[in-house]
Amino acid sequence: MPLIAQLFYLFLPAYAANSAPVIGKCLGWLTGLNAPLDQGKTWHGREVLGKHKTVRGLVLAIAAASIVACAQVVLSSSIPQWLPLVRYDVFFWPTGVLMGLGAILGDAAESGIKRLLGIPAGQLWWPFDYFDYTLGALLLSGLAWRLPVTLMAMAIVLNVVLTTATNAAAKRLDLKDQL
Numbered sequence: 001m002p003l004i005a006q007l008f009y010l011f012l013p014a015y016a017a018n019s020a021p022v023i024g025k026c027l028g029w030l031t032g033l034n035a036p037l038d039q040g041k042t043w044h045g046r047e048v049l050g051k052h053k054t055v056r057g058l059v060l061a062i063a064a065a066s067i068v069a070c071a072q073v074v075l076s077s078s079i080p081q082w083l084p085l086v087r088y089d090v091f092f093w094p095t096g097v098l099m100g101l102g103a104i105l106g107d108a109a110e111s112g113i114k115r116l117l118g119i120p121a122g123q124l125w126w127p128f129d130y131f132d133y134t135l136g137a138l139l140l141s142g143l144a145w146r147l148p149v150t151l152m153a154m155a156i157v158l159n160v161v162l163t164t165a166t167n168a169a170a171k172r173l174d175l176k177d178q179l
């Protein structure tokens with residue numbers, strides 16, 4: 001159980017990045033940036049990323065990860081000693097931002113693969129839709145620190161379970177039209 005809490009705390013910037021685009025869309029934030037990242041381009045007749053990957057989502061994801069990482073740095077001396085898997089001193093902030101950027105780029109890359117396979121935007125491709133952001137976050141934050149492979153695998157499983165549960169809840173609340 002402590003390990004799950006440690007992984008959960010570590011991935012907070014990535015969770016923030018992954019959920020900010022959905023929250024921003026529901027609340028109508030930054031509507032001026034609601035343009036597709038792929039600018040509507042196609043490749044061999046197929047969308048590159050699709051209309052669900054927007055500039056607004058990217059901006060909100062980076063902003064959310066930055067805020068959460070900043071909070072983690074500020075709270076670093078107040079959290080229980082057993083909780084951190086990494087050092088949350090001031091140097092964590094850029095790593096947290098990298099986690100968020102990696103999360104949203106991983107999500108976009110997975111959309112690219114879905115489009116190549118002919119899966120339309122918004123159609124669930126389980127479990128890949130639910131661990132794309134974890135892989136991206138691990139990849140980019142790996143520039144700063146690396147988790148042991150067993151912890152990486154645990155993080156992927158944990159996040160698939162968590163994201164499946166939160167998306168099911170969001171669907172019930174009509175936040176997302178697709179599970």
Ligand code: CTP
Nearest residue numbers: 021022025052053054057058111120121122123
């Ligand atoms: N979103 C966004 N910009 C991003 C990522 C996500 O605007 N860069 C928003 C979109 O409204 C998207 C929602 O967040 O519908 C949920 O994201 P996700 O589940 O990753 O997208 P899907 O709708 O499943 O689209 P895809 O099939 O491309 O994964």
Ligand code: MG
Nearest residue numbers: 111122125129
């Ligand atoms: Mg998706």
